[in-house]
Amino acid sequence: MSLAEINARVEKAAKRAGREASDITLIAVSKVQPNERVAMILDEGHRCFGENKVQEAAGKWPDFRAQYDGIALHLIGPLQTNKARQAMELADAIHTLDRPRLATTLARLAQETGHCPDLFIQVNTGEEDQKSGILPKDADAFIAEARALDLPVQGLMCIPPVDEEPSLHFALLAKIAERNGLKGLSMGMSGDFETAVALGATHIRVGSAIFGERVYG
Ligand SMILES: *Cc1c(COP(=O)(O)O)cnc(C)c1O
Numbered sequence: 318m319s320l321a322e323i324n325a326r327v328e329k330a331a332k333r334a335g336r337e338a339s340d341i342t343l344i345a346v347s348k349v350q351p352n353e354r355v356a357m358i359l360d361e362g363h364r365c366f367g368e369n370k371v372q373e374a375a376g377k378w379p380d381f382r383a384q385y386d387g388i389a390l391h392l393i394g395p396l397q398t399n400k401a402r403q404a405m406e407l408a409d410a411i412h413t414l415d416r417p418r419l420a421t422t423l424a425r426l427a428q429e430t431g432h433c434p435d436l437f438i439q440v441n442t443g444e445e446d447q448k449s450g451i452l453p454k455d456a457d458a459f460i461a462e463a464r465a466l467d468l469p470v471q472g473l474m475c476i477p478p479v480d481e482e483p484s485l486h487f488a489l490l491a492k493i494a495e496r497n498g499l500k501g502l503s504m505g506m507s508g509d510f511e512t513a514v515a516l517g518a519t520h521i522r523v524g525s526a527i528f529g530e531r532v533y534g
Pocket residue numbers: 346348369393394476506507508522523524525526
């Protein structure tokens with residue numbers, strides 16, 4: 318699907334929900350995609366991208382930043398503490414603050430460097446063992462903890478279980494954000510971004526619908 322088509326679908330979904338499309342940030346998830354394909358999307362004027370590995374992002378984005386103005390890079394994958402410094406240097410936003418130890422590490426580095434990307438706290442709305450994220454019952458306390466560390470928490474992020482209706486998870490995330498006074502909601506991927514927009518997503522993370530299937534190997 319073309320970028321223009323995705324933008325049109327976002328606009329339509331926003332309108333249906335009585336929202337402004339300009340309140341929704343489309344993060345084009347470029348992980349694993351060949352650089353030529355990423356450059357095509359940059360040439361179409363898009364500037365907001367997502368990667369899920371620090372190392373892959375470091376190999377790609379400094380060069381693109383040298384060639385194109387105004388790039389915003391969002392890290393959306395699990396973040397190891399020992400990569401936090403590099404992640405903070407590379408990214409404009411990190412969507413996967415998912416545990417106390419990472420919060421204290423980010424806070425220490427933010428103190429030291431005087432800089433911190435926008436942060437989203439990942440909530441494991443499906444309470445899946447294999448997924449990272451704070452459990453819903455622990456979310457309020459963790460949000461308070463992150464705020465007490467002066468971290469710039471903009472919102473919450475979730476990845477619903479593949480075999481469940483995503484709207485229930487999006488609604489739960491929205492509810493937790495609302496009661497904590499958080500505006501940002503990072504939710505919705507290629508298969509469900511319109512549902513996410515209907516439920517208040519401010520950041521949608523769309524990969525394969527824009528770039529085509531990822532070819533690993
Ligand atoms: C890969 C990825 C996406 C994009 O997935 P698509 O189904 O290709 O749109 C979104 N969010 C996260 C956290 C991802 O890792």
